[in-house]
Amino acid sequence: MTDQPMIYVEDLYKGFGTLKVLKGITEHVNKGEVVSIIGPSGSGKSTFLRCLNLLEEPDSGKVFFEGVEITAKGVNINVHRQRMGMVFQLFNIFPHLSVIENISIAPTMLKGIPKAQSKKAAELLLERVGLQDKRNEHPSKLSGGQKQRLAIIRALAMEPDVMLFDEPTSALDPEMVGEVLDVIKSLVSEGMTSVIVTHEMGFAREISDRVLFMDEGMIAEQGPPQALFGDPQNQRTKEFLSKVLY
Amino acid sequence: MIFLEKTLAVATKYGYMFVDGIFYTLLLSAITVFFGTIMGSLLSMLRMSRFSVVRFIATAYIEIIRGTPLLLQLYLFYFLLPDLLPFLDDKFLCICIALVLNSAAYISEIVRAGIQAVDRGQAEAARSLGMSGVQNMLRIILPQAVRNILPALCNEFIMVIKETSLASTFFIGDIMSQYKKIQGLTYLVIEPLLIAGIIYFMLTFSLSKVVAAFERRLKTSD
Ligand SMILES: Nc1ncnc2c1ncn2[C@@H]1O[C@H](COP(=O)(O)OP(=O)(O)OP(=O)(O)O)[C@@H](O)[C@H]1O
Ligand SMILES: [Mg+2]
Numbered sequence: 001m002t003d004q005p006m007i008y009v010e011d012l013y014k015g016f017g018t019l020k021v022l023k024g025i026t027e028h029v030n031k032g033e034v035v036s037i038i039g040p041s042g043s044g045k046s047t048f049l050r051c052l053n054l055l056e057e058p059d060s061g062k063v064f065f066e067g068v069e070i071t072a073k074g075v076n077i078n079v080h081r082q083r084m085g086m087v088f089q090l091f092n093i094f095p096h097l098s099v100i101e102n103i104s105i106a107p108t109m110l111k112g113i114p115k116a117q118s119k120k121a122a123e124l125l126l127e128r129v130g131l132q133d134k135r136n137e138h139p140s141k142l143s144g145g146q147k148q149r150l151a152i153i154r155a156l157a158m159e160p161d162v163m164l165f166d167e168p169t170s171a172l173d174p175e176m177v178g179e180v181l182d183v184i185k186s187l188v189s190e191g192m193t194s195v196i197v198t199h200e201m202g203f204a205r206e207i208s209d210r211v212l213f214m215d216e217g218m219i220a221e222q223g224p225p226q227a228l229f230g231d232p233q234n235q236r237t238k239e240f241l242s243k244v245l246y
Numbered sequence: 247m248i249f250l251e252k253t254l255a256v257a258t259k260y261g262y263m264f265v266d267g268i269f270y271t272l273l274l275s276a277i278t279v280f281f282g283t284i285m286g287s288l289l290s291m292l293r294m295s296r297f298s299v300v301r302f303i304a305t306a307y308i309e310i311i312r313g314t315p316l317l318l319q320l321y322l323f324y325f326l327l328p329d330l331l332p333f334l335d336d337k338f339l340c341i342c343i344a345l346v347l348n349s350a351a352y353i354s355e356i357v358r359a360g361i362q363a364v365d366r367g368q369a370e371a372a373r374s375l376g377m378s379g380v381q382n383m384l385r386i387i388l389p390q391a392v393r394n395i396l397p398a399l400c401n402e403f404i405m406v407i408k409e410t411s412l413a414s415t416f417f418i419g420d421i422m423s424q425y426k427k428i429q430g431l432t433y434l435v436i437e438p439l440l441i442a443g444i445i446y447f448m449l450t451f452s453l454s455k456v457v458a459a460f461e462r463r464l465k466t467s468d
Binding site: 053055078079080081082084085086088090092093094095096105106109110151154155158 | 365367368370371372373374375376377378381385386389390
C-alpha cells in the first residue's frame with residue numbers, strides 16, 4: 001500500500017435536519033496533489049471539506065486518512081487532526097493571544113515542544129510570510145490579509161501532511177487577495193498536499209492538479225483544470241462556469 | 247429638623263452596629279459570589295454537556311431555583327439543613343449555603359452566556375489544530391469568555407448585596423438585621439431605616455461605578 005491515497009472518502013452522506021447536503025461522495029486525494037473544489041453557493045463544498053477532518057460528523061460513509069479510517073469508532077480524532085491543517089474563511093485567529101503565541105500554542109500544547117523552541121520555529125514561519133515585525137503584536141492590529149497569512153502558518157506550525165483551505169480569500173478586500181494566494185502558491189510549489197475550496201477560478205486553474213465541481217451535494221464533474229475549465233462536459237458545470245467566468 | 251437630628255443621633259450612637267452590619271453583608275455577599283461562581287461554572291458545564299440526562303438535571307435545578315422565591319429557599323435550608331445534617335447547626339452557615347445554591351443558578355447562566363458569546367470559529371480553529379475539548383475550553387474559550395463574564399459577575403455581586411437583606415429574617419448580623427436590633431432598642435422605625443438605605447445605596451452605587459470603569463478598561467484593552 002505504498003501508493004494509497006492520503007485521503008480517501010467513501011460514499012459520504014451528510015445532512016442538517018431534513019436538509020440533505022452531501023449525497024454520496026466517493027473521492028480521494030493523493031500525496032502531493034492539489035485539489036480545488038468549485039461550485040455554486042450552498043452546494044456543500046464547505047461541508048465536504050469539514051467532513052475530511054470531522055469538524056462535521058458524516059451521517060454515513062467513511063473517511064480514511066493516511067490509511068486509517070478516522071470515522072471508525074474509538075479513533076482519537078485529535079491525533080489525526082494534528083496532521084491536517086485547516087484555514088478558514090474568517091481566519092479564526094485567537095484574539096487573546098499575541099501573534100507569535102497564536103502560532104506556538106498548538107505545538108507547545110500538543111507536541112510537547114518546549115516553548116522557546118516552538119517560538120523559534122514560529123519566528124521562521126513569520127519571516128516566511130513577511131510578518132516578522134508583528135511577532136508581539138495583538139492580532140486585532142493586523143489587516144485581513146495579514147490575519148489569513150498568520151492563520152496559514154499557525155496551521156503549518158503543526159507540520160501537517162495536508163492543508164485544507166475553505167475559501168481562504170473570500171473575506172478579504174481585493175487588494176489583499178494576492179498576498180494570501182502567493183503564500184498558498186509557495187506552499188503548493190513545495191509539494192504540500194492541499195484541498196482548496198475557492199471562488200478564485202484563475203487561481204484554481206493555475207495551481208490545481210485536479211478540480212472538482214460540486215453541485216447539489218455531489219461531485220458533478222472532475223478533471224484536470226485545462227479539461228474542466230476548457231472543455232466542461234456536464235451541463236451544470238457549463239452553466240456555472242459561464243456565470244463566474246462571464 | 248427634629249427628624250434629621252434624631253437620625254443623626256441614631257447614626258452617632260449606633261453607628262458601630264451598622265459598621266458590623268456592613269461587614270457581615272459584604273462577607274455574606276463575597277462568600278456567596280465566590281462559591282456561587284465555582285458552583286455556577288460547574289453547573290454551566292453540566293448544562294452544556296453532551297449527555298442529555300446531565301443537561302436535564304442541570305436545567306431542572308437552574309429552573310427550580312430561579313422559579314421560586316429566595317426567601318422560601320432561605321426558610322427551607324434554615325430549617326431543613328440542620329435536620330438532615332446535624333453538624334450543620336450553625337445558622338450563618340445554613341444561610342450561606344442557601345445563598346450559594348441560589349446564586350450558582352444565576353451565575354451558571356452568566357457563565358453559559360459568556361461562553362456561548364465566544365465565536366464558534368474559535369473552537370473550530372482550536373479543534374482543527376488537534377486540541378481536545380478540554381484543552382480548547384481551558385486555553386481558547388474560557389480566557390475569552392472571562393471578558394464577557396467578569397462584568398456580569400460584578401453586577402451579580404451588587405444584586406447579592408441587596409438580596410442578603412432577606413437573610414435578616416434570621417438575624418445573621420447583616421445591615422438589615424442590625425436595623426431591626428436598633429429599631430428594637432430605640433423604638434424608632436424610619437430614622438434607622440433611612441441610615442440603612444443610605445448605606446445600601448452607597449455600597450451598590452460605588453460598586454457599580456467601579457464595575458463601569460472596569461468594563462471600559464476591558465473594552466479599550468481589546
Ligand atoms: N451547521 C449547519 N446547520 C444547518 N445547515 C447548514 C449547516 N452548515 C451548512 N448548512 C447548510 O448546508 C448547505 C451547504 O452548505 P455549505 O456551507 O457546505 O455550502 P458551500 O458550498 O460551502 O457554500 P458557499 O459557497 O456559500 O460557502 C447550505 O444550504 C447551508 O445552509
Ligand atoms: Mg462554504
